[in-house]
Structure formats: structure tokens, C-alpha cells
Amino acid sequence: MIAWELGGQGIETLVQLERPDPEPHRGQVLVRVRAVSLNYRDLIFARSGAPAPIIPASDGAGIVVALGPGVTRWHPGDRVVANFFQTWVDGAWHSRYGASALGGAIDGMLAELVVLEEDALVQIPEGWSFEEAATLPCAGVTAWNALYGDKVVRPGDLVVTQGTGGVSIFALQLAVAAGAEVAATSSSDHKLGAIAELGANVRVNYRSTPDWAQEVRTRAGRGADHVVEVTGQLNDSLRVAAPNGTVVVIGTTLGVEGGMVEVRLREIREKCATIRGVYVGPTAMLSDLVRAMAVAGTRPVIDSIFPFDNVVDAYQALLRADHIGKIVIGISSSD
Amino acid sequence: MIAWELGGQGIETLVQLERPDPEPHRGQVLVRVRAVSLNYRDLIFARSGAPAPIIPASDGAGIVVALGPGVTRWHPGDRVVANFFQTWVDGAWHSRYGASALGGAIDGMLAELVVLEEDALVQIPEGWSFEEAATLPCAGVTAWNALYGDKVVRPGDLVVTQGTGGVSIFALQLAVAAGAEVAATSSSDHKLGAIAELGANVRVNYRSTPDWAQEVRTRAGRGADHVVEVTGQLNDSLRVAAPNGTVVVIGTTLGVEGGMVEVRLREIREKCATIRGVYVGPTAMLSDLVRAMAVAGTRPVIDSIFPFDNVVDAYQALLRADHIGKIVIGISSSD
Amino acid sequence: MIAWELGGQGIETLVQLERPDPEPHRGQVLVRVRAVSLNYRDLIFARSGAPAPIIPASDGAGIVVALGPGVTRWHPGDRVVANFFQTWVDGAWHSRYGASALGGAIDGMLAELVVLEEDALVQIPEGWSFEEAATLPCAGVTAWNALYGDKVVRPGDLVVTQGTGGVSIFALQLAVAAGAEVAATSSSDHKLGAIAELGANVRVNYRSTPDWAQEVRTRAGRGADHVVEVTGQLNDSLRVAAPNGTVVVIGTTLGVEGGMVEVRLREIREKCATIRGVYVGPTAMLSDLVRAMAVAGTRPVIDSIFPFDNVVDAYQALLRADHIGKIVIGISSSD
């Protein structure tokens, strides 16, 4: 089979190579990958070269082609999407799950064939493309965990999303589907236009309005019940929060050197606010997310689809950061 | 002022009479009532005569006209709707709140002027009529409590509602607004048509299909995450529930003599199911409900509006039970 | 290796036989069993012969002796106790876990050697015997789930336990360790004496006081926040509950023909009560239970220990039902 491998530091170390077809063992399934989606995490890994050499990418969808011994939940031909952490099935986070992160701790999805755990797969909804399904595992599940992992979003809540990255767009769509009000920020008026079409009825350009937190409060007429924090400006996110509000701290934070940020303790205490860290999520959440989107008729936003031979172009597109929605790589079936 | 009083047993004991204008004391507000909504509870009270003599009705909306000493949250002219339990502001149920049930433990809303607790009022959303607001306190809050009081409805969940009573219609609307799937039952194909328009995409006539629980499971392809139980057929409601599902037992149950019902313990245990009793709710829930409906653009379903002089006709309409949505009494302003 | 097998219907069909040593596959561990504990469930299975032929018993503890491929969490020599459901690691119940119930769906622990899932084991606390550890999986985890699976026990809560079965004794001990007040019932004054020593400060003989629910309320001066229901008298358990109280419906219920019981709907609704089904629990709960007992210094109550050759005597002792605490079978090491 053909796979992409990150050989070292830099996008230019990405190479296509031939590897022997993998075989599923007890409790495992062999999947022919049909689409892969990239995340900002993949860019970080490519730039740092940290886990190289590795088959990159956590997010992918495909077709079951063979079963290892003892597998009962799947059959050849099933259309499936894989969970980010292969061993985190349900329940609370444990450090040991970290060793099963696709495209980070272990080889990922950017290959024609991958072996996956039986309990780390979710069926793709009727009518969805592989490209759509492939967008869910990292960004979609993170957004779901942010909104439903602890303090859940209820109709009427105010949800603040930041920018047009994958997690933010999913959070925006899920909040709208759940009857919540969404206030979204972006540095680009063009992107704010796209955000408006997705249902965010308060929109603030944080570049032209640096005190976006106050502006959101004024325009919405209240504070936020949920802030999906991806900027690292933790204290501004706390300021926009309502009493009893929650600020969810998400995956990769851009532009925060060393990762230390300042926060005013009084802002936490006097609002009885909650700050909560989210680290993707278990397969049970991927399953809930898929069901929610299928029932609510919400479809992932795809920016562009690249062919399997043009993976480097896909990484470059991610680097330019002018996309809205997910960047996907399609893998045509050789069957 | 003019008020209606239930004098004894029977709808015919309802009489209009003149009473002195009430005065607000510390922490209270005087409200000119503009609309009142009836509930099945009001019919039970009228037939049994239990709390008579009393001004009936728990549900009403109007305009603040005077403030008692120390009131800071309201001003004359504010448009407000009153909570069912006047002293249950927030948090868990306590027996002592029972003594403040409007139109049951104390005089209710079927009067031109009522004195209400400052902390038991919620502002009516912009653009809503008094008639719409008056439908919320009993049926709307009960539905909200059923869906958000403990195990919350999330997008993608399957919610079962039964019939076209006030609670069931509100539950259906709220579930749809929250991105859930709704399966609804009714004894009438005509009513099922109306239910379809509100967004229930699985509909079963429980008269022509007595094993409605199995039929819902088959048509939805799965069990229910939430059952809003108003029929007294508790075991059927458990049967339709999915693993980890919740059956919420609501207010008044029709046709259950003595109130004893049978339930199969194994059905509870092997599904890890939850049965939960709901008794309307606190003002905080009325406030959440109002906000949710305003944000989601969901409006109460009103069957018919009767003038203040025709209250007996409104009770008769409730008795006929061929309505869909709420029966409301409008009180024209004498100003 | 030597194992016991239930061959058909009746305790007398239990026979010792020799079987080939089992081998651990990917993700599995081979354990030399050192102690096994019996549950009422084992008696039901023996009388009905339902899953025969099978190696019985869900509860056992022993020493890791070999690892299958890919196992990273254990080493030979580790002292471990096994979870009831081998595939339920964490999170909510799913029907598919049912197929992994030890001694029911699959062969159980009553053997010298068993193969167990890597993620279904918990380390035995320092200083505990294998016999003590073997008591936990079914009764201990069920009690933990009852008290901590949803509405948690807090210091000061009133917990009602019924009888001296394994679940009830564990629930009593855990509640006392958690700073709660315990009211316990039994049909025997002798057993009530033993219960007193474990810390239940309200004790009622339900044989001499049939209205035990009212008696508990009177003596405790309030209703129960948690009722660990094992009698099938669901409505009495609801009557003893306080407003917002929870009645947890447990595993095997004695003496309820067909399993249908009566319950008064009004009792559920007007108390805002919760009834919740509990079906043992995941490995994460076994782990939490072990940690809780180790920290709080609470030790399992063992009634008697039988040698491996006298398994039939152990079943007979269980049948007599005059034990307090667990009946255990010790398996001496042949090393």
C-alpha cells in the first residue's frame, strides 16, 4: 500500500512511500482509507518534526475491508470514521490513552490501508461523503466535548466562538443546531460574512475592535454561558463570560510563547466561573456527534479537497490560514 | 377589581365577583393581569372543589402597576409572567414551596389584579403577546424541567412525547428546537397531523397501534433517551426507553385509579434506566424557558382565546379535550 | 488446570474437571486465581441451569502469570481483581457489554487459571488478602454504582440499606465511610446487631415492623436521600425517600414473581424522586471502589471461606442465607 510519511522537520520531509499492507489482530479492523482531514496539530508536528518518522494525520474515514479475530461489531463494506484516541472508548480522560493518538503517538490515517481498533470506529451516516466524515475526529469531537462534555449547552444559552478554525466552526454549528445564540469573532470581515451564514447573529472583528469581549457583551446584551477559547487570551474570555459561565480551553493555542497566560483570579471567583480543559474525546463522543449532526441535518464545512498525491499542497493551504472549514485529502478507491 | 372564584364542586360554581384591590407588601409587586391560561389541573380542582373557595389558575401574565416596599427588580409598566410556585426561586424542590402554588394553595391569576412575589416574575420577551406568555408557567416549565432539570436533552437524542396536552406540545417544540428527534403518540390521526407540523418525524396512533412502544422503536430504529410520560403507562414508557434512558413522570395523570401502576423491575435495572418525578419548577426555570424560546424563535401553540367574561366556556373547552395547544383567557385592559 | 463447571440445572451438577491451560491473546492477561466470591446470581444460575455448561462465578482475584501480545499495564506477579463485565471499561452502560459478563455470558472465575482483559483488572491494595479482594466485583461495584454512579452520597445524607446481602453490606460500609447516616432493615434481630457494629445507627426489623418505611422516617426524623432497593418493595422504598431522594434498583430481586411491582405515580412526582437501575458497573468503578476502601480503611465483611474442593458446600451456605457478608472460596497456590 501507499502511505505518506513525515520524515523529519518541515513539510518538505513529507514523502509518499510503499509499505506492506498491515494486518488486523484480535479486536482490530483493516480499513481502506477514502478521505483524510488535516488539523493545525498536523502542521505543528510537521514543523517541529517531533514524532517523525510517522504516518501523519488523526482524522480519516473509509471502508472496512478485513476483520481481525474476535471482531463482532463490523463487517467488510461498513463505512466508518476513526476516533482520535484509539483506546479511549468512553468515560473520563486517563493519561494512558495518550499512547493511542493517531498520527502522533502512533501511525495515523494518511495511508491507503490502516489497522484500527474495533471499539474506536463509528458508522458514517447515510448520505454523507467520506470527505465529510473525515472532518470529525479531532475538530468535531473537540467541539462536542467543549459543548457537551460537562456543562452542557441548552437552548437560549449564549456561546462565544473565536475565529474560523475547525473547532470554532463545529462549535458554532452545533450551538446553532442546539437552539443557542452564537457570538463569533474573527480578524476578517470576509470570514465574519461566512460565519453569519452559519447562524452567528453577533459578530465582532477582534482586530478592529480589540476589546471584543466588551463589544460582545454590549451587542448580545449579556455575558456568555460558554466560551470556546482558542486564542490564549484567557482573561478576555473570562471577561466575556456571564456569572456561572464556562470557558473551555482547547487543543492547540496559537501565538502563546511558552503557554503561560495571565488571568485575574477575581474574575473567576466573583463570577463563579469555570475554566475547563478539553483534549479531544472518547469514541462515545464521536458517536454522539455523528448522531447529533445526522438528526439535526448539520453538515461539516469543507474548504477544499486535495488529491492523495497532493498532500503537500494541502499542508501549504493549512499554513496560509485563509480557509474557512476543513482541508481534506480524498483517496480514490483502487478497487 | 373583578375576579373569578371557584365556590365549590363543579364548573358551575365558578362566579365573577368584585373584590377589593390587593396591595403589595415588602418584596411584592402588584400586577394587572392581561391573560390567563388554563391547565388540566384547573379542571380537576373545579370538579373536586378541593381548594374552594379560591381564585383559580396558576398561569398568567400582565403589567406591573405598583411596587411594595424594598422592590428593586421591577418598575411599573414592566410586562411579566408569574411562576407557578411563588416561593420556589431556584434550586431543588422543598415541600415548603407547595404552600405557594398559585390557584391551588393560594389565590391564583384569574383576576384583574394580583399581588405577586418580586422574585417569582420573569420579563416577557419583546414581541410576545400576553396570551402567549400566559401559557408558560405550568405546562411550559414542566416541559423544560422534564428536558433540562436533570439528564439534559442533547442534539441527536430521541425524545418521546405523548398526546397533545400542554406539557407534551411544549416538550415536543423544545426538543425540536434543541436539535433532537421527536417521536410523538396520539389517539387521533388529526392531531398527529398537527404534531407533524411541529416537527415530530415519528408519529404513532396509540389507539390503532396499542403496542406503540414497540412501534416507536421500530420506526425510529432505536430506543428513546427521554420519555415525557403523561399517560400513566409507566412500563410501556420504560419499554420504549433506550439503555440509560430517562422516563420523566409528569404532573397529573389521566385515568389511573388510585395512581398505582405496574412496572417491571428488570426493565429498570437491565437498561440502567432512570424514572424521575417532575413537579413544575422554580422561577429560574421559567426564566431559562423564556430565554430559550425567545432565542430559538419558538412560540407557544394557542388553541383558542376566550374573553374574561366567558371563563366557563374556556373550562368547557378544556373538558372537551379536542384542543391542540393551550386554552387562554384574555383580559382587556380597562386603562 | 482444574476448574469447576456447572453442567446443568441444580447445584449437584457442579463438577470439578481438568481443562487445558488457557492462553492470553492480544490485550489479555493470564491470571492464577487465588480466591473466588459467590453471589446470589450464582445460585440463580445453578438452580435454573441457564448458561450451563459454564465455569461459574463473576468474582475473583489472583496473580498475573503471563501476558498476551501488546499488554503494557501489568507484569507477572501483579495482584489483581477482575471486573464483572470484561469489556465495560468506563462510561455509560451499553448492551454490548452484556456479552462479557464473567460466569454468565462467558466462563467465569472458578478455575485455577483464567484469561482476562488487560483493561478489566484492578490492582489489589497493599495488605489486602485475595479473599477480601475477591468480594468486590459484583456486590462491591454495584454498591459503589448505587452511591456514586449518579446522585452521589454526601456527608450528612441519610442512606437506607435493606438486609445483609453483599450489596447492602457494602452500601452500608461505604455510606458510613463517606460521613452519611445509615438506616438499615433486616428480618433478624441478630443480623441487626451485626449491622449496628458496622455503623448503622437506625435499625428496623421489617418482619416485626411491616411498615418499616414509616418507622425509619420516624426514627431518623426525616426521609432518605438514597435507598439501595433490593427487596422489590419499590413503593415502600419510595415512601421512605425524602424530597429529591433516589431509589436505586439493584441486581437480583428476591421473591418478586414475574418482576412486576406496583408503584404510586404521585409518590414519584410530588417528591421529585428518582428511581435508577444499576447493573454492576465498569472497571473504572472497581478501581474507584478499591481506592476508596483503601483510603478509608474499610475492609470487606467475609462470612466464611471454603476450600476450592468444597465449592458445593459454599453454594449450600449461600442457599441457607444465614450469612452476614460474603462467602468466599480460597484457592491455594500450587507454586
Next chain:
Amino acid sequence: MIAWELGGQGIETLVQLERPDPEPHRGQVLVRVRAVSLNYRDLIFARSGAPAPIIPASDGAGIVVALGPGVTRWHPGDRVVANFFQTWVDGAWHSRYGASALGGAIDGMLAELVVLEEDALVQIPEGWSFEEAATLPCAGVTAWNALYGDKVVRPGDLVVTQGTGGVSIFALQLAVAAGAEVAATSSSDHKLGAIAELGANVRVNYRSTPDWAQEVRTRAGRGADHVVEVTGQLNDSLRVAAPNGTVVVIGTTLGVEGGMVEVRLREIREKCATIRGVYVGPTAMLSDLVRAMAVAGTRPVIDSIFPFDNVVDAYQALLRADHIGKIVIGISSSD
């Protein structure tokens, strides 16, 4: 009646003066105060003079002596303790409750007679002194909220407390009563000795061991499930937390200029940690706390009791900060 008033900036502006006896209005109760407890908050107010002139102190207990109109829950002679926020009865925090903070927003407890809200009182347990009861409202309720307001403490959890202030001592005692393990820090080996007697079995002097977070992890063999954070060293508190652990940010933080502190985002995210602000709590929590301590037999730790005429000495003792437990002012009955 005699009361103390803070006249301006500085402890020396505290003066005793005579005021007319207050009268209870609708829903209020007149209480003869028998004991008052001081908090660090009272010292801050005295030094800044912020709310002066005011009768200080949030914490007090006494005897009901008269009832306003409509009061049904109390009778003259009842022994009661008052909640910190007079209008926060139950449920989630709302900003409007801030206007009812005793000794801050409104006159406090340092007087012979005070008027209090009927729903803001809790009965004192049998056998408790007024001095003991007076310690609960601010520090005790804050500790209860920290441990039971959201993520609850379960037996076996590891709880970290910091220093020997009122909140920390209550949190330590409650955690021990709940079957948890406690690791406590202090700058004084003498105080660590006292802490040991209260049941903290891991103790670290953070002065001699600046990296106390690592030291606690090493000695306990794991991370903390709950950190009751009072030092302002938020990032160290996050470092000591286990995966899924909670850091509760408490009331007044010493020595943090401007209140801005640094925190590493990665520490929050990769641990799926929660930071939660706590602002004392509602009367429902005071009631739960009282019940928990009564059932578990846990008594408040009192450092010293000063007579009503020596209030300034009590403030000076608080300022010296060498106390362990609460500083209380007793008011002898003039009856």
C-alpha cells in the same frame, strides 16, 4: 441595642455605639446575636475602609426573639445561624445576591440584635454552642461549596488544602469526614502538627519545600482530585492536580498584587483539568453543611473567643495570623 461600627479606614475606627432596636418586616426575623466569627475579609474591609460606615461581620449565630408578618418557619427561642448572602437561598449564583452580603453590602452581625431574612437561617444542631455555629457562614460554606458545589469529593479522592485559614481547615475536616485522603501545606511545622491531628496524612512545609506541588505528588503517590486554592499560586495548584482534577479558587487571596496570576494553558488542557470560582454559597449549602457536620460528628476548630467589648483585640489576633481555626466573639445574653 449595642453594636460595633467600622467608621472608616483602619481597625482603630471600630467603635461601639448604641443604635435603636431594629424591627423585622414581612418575611424577616429578629435575632439576638450570641456569637460572631471573624474572617480575613473583615480585616480587608477594616484596612481599606471600603464599605464604612457599617456594622461589620458576616458570620453570626443567636436566638430568634421576634417574627415579622408572614413568617412561618421560625419561632421565638429557635437557635439559628445566618447565611452570608441573605437573598441567595438555593441554586446558582446571580449578581443580584451580592447586594445582600452581611457586613459588606449591608450591615452585619456585630450587634446585639439583627434583622435577618426568614429563608436565610439554619437551625443550630443539638449540643453545639453559639460560638461553634457562628464559624460556619463564610468559611464553612465556602469549603462546602468547594467540595460539593460541582465536582463532589468521593471517598478515596485526594484533596489538597493550603494553610490553616478558616476555609482550609473546614475543607480538611470535611474531606476527612467524607473518607478522602488529605494533603495539607503550611509555612509552619507547628501548624502542620495541628493539621496532622485533624487527619491530613500528607503534610508539606511550603516554605522549606518551595516545590510543594511535586512533593505532594511524590508523597501521595498521585495527583490531587481537588485543590482548595487559597494562595494565588494557581499554576502550582494545577501542577499538583491529577487528570480530571479540579482547582477551586477561593474568596480572598493573599499577596497577589492586582490579582493577575500566570497559568500554563497546556497544564489545563492536557489534564482535562477544571478551575472553578467559588463565592461562599446559598442558604441551602449552609443547611447541608450543618447537617453533614452534625451527622459526621465534626466540630468547628475555634482558636480563641473574645468578649463583645474586646472586638478590637479579636481583629488584632486575626492580623497576627498565628491562629489555627476561627476567631470568635461571644456576646453574653443580657436576658
